[in-house]
Amino acid sequence: MKKFRYLLVAGIIISDQFLKYLIRDVMYVGQTVPVIKDLFHITYVQNRGGAFSILAGQGMVLVVIPLAAMAFAIWYMEKHMDSHWSLILSLSLILGGGTGNLIDRLILGYVTDMFDFRIFPVFNIADICICTGAGFLILYTMIYYDRDTRRSSAGDQA
Numbered sequence: 001m002k003k004f005r006y007l008l009v010a011g012i013i014i015s016d017q018f019l020k021y022l023i024r025d026v027m028y029v030g031q032t033v034p035v036i037k038d039l040f041h042i043t044y045v046q047n048r049g050g051a052f053s054i055l056a057g058q059g060m061v062l063v064v065i066p067l068a069a070m071a072f073a074i075w076y077m078e079k080h081m082d083s084h085w086s087l088i089l090s091l092s093l094i095l096g097g098g099t100g101n102l103i104d105r106l107i108l109g110y111v112t113d114m115f116d117f118r119i120f121p122v123f124n125i126a127d128i129c130i131c132t133g134a135g136f137l138i139l140y141t142m143i144y145y146d147r148d149t150r151r152s153s154a155g156d157q158a
Contacts, residue, residue: 002081005092012096016125017103020112032116043116048109063105070098082151084144086136093133100126 023044027033032043077091101124104111113122 002085002088005077005088008089008092009096009099012093012125012129013100013103016097016100016129019114019125020100020104023112023114038118041116041118042114043122045113045116045122046108046110047113047122048111063102066098066102066105070095070102073098080148083148084140086140086144087148090133090136090140093129093136095133097126097129097133100124100129 027044029044029046032041034041073091073095101111113124116122
């Protein structure tokens with residue numbers, strides 16, 4: 001995992017951007033295609049805000065905060081390479097997803113979303129990776145953080 005962390009980040013960015021390009025190329029904004037009627041659709045949405053479209057119109061905030069968070073994630077990941085694999089996985093997922101959405105925001109001024117479960121806001125691959133990464137980060141913090149911290153401080157004292 002540790003050896004391939006940036007390959008995972010690149011794979012997330014490439015798959016996210018490719019799918020978003022396809023959606024923008026073959027669909028018009030607001031178009032929806034039922035995959036499973038009334039349950040799951042592919043719907044082309046341009047999200048000009050953050051999660052759930054909050055902070056719409058706050059372009060600078062939606063660029064600066066993710067950039068700062070991603071820089072911190074890279075720094076933290078590199079400083080804690082001896083930590084449990086779940087920390088590296090979580091930060092890699094967050095970095096890949098964050099970069100995918102940031103590319104859209106910087107180039108297009110909005111984020112392309114397409115997965116529509118009808119009872120939840122429309123989302124994309126990057127969003128899935130960010131949320132999954134956050135979930136792994138929570139699990140890491142609850143289960144492995146104390147162990148890694150004790151092991152690290154024991155190594156510092158030796």
